[in-house]
Amino acid sequence: MSPRYPAAPGPRTGKRELRGQILDEYLADYEQRRGSLTPESQQAARQVFDEVFALDKERSAAS
Template sequence: MSEATYNIGEGPATRVSLSLPEGTAEAIRARVGKREFSAFIAEAVERELRGQLLDEYLADYESRQGPVSEVVRQRARQVFDEVFAEERECPAAS
């Protein structure tokens, strides 16, 4: 029996323990309310993971093709965000 593999943002919810500075937790509650706290954290973590994946992709490209200008880097970030916003999926974390 094999375990299911989910992409970032997919799969059933799972409970995890998370420690945050109290000021950060209060700021989140003030912004989104108690009921949306987990969704806010999940979205923030997913954004961070997508950003790290893009950084890894760009680093790999640069190692093979040479430096990428800041303009191209920003455009890549924009395209990456647009694609995943449309499809609401992201490659699986490795």
């Protein structure tokens, strides 16, 4: 089975949408390998993911 990757962003795809696609793929892969996640676990993963990207944005702005 070949890995699934999110589609390349088009000119109208925003960064937030792309991040959402990446996270959705990660969660789907995780669930396929380890079993389903609770809605609370999915929300926690989304929060951590958003925080990491916020830190990345801050670092980019500081450079």
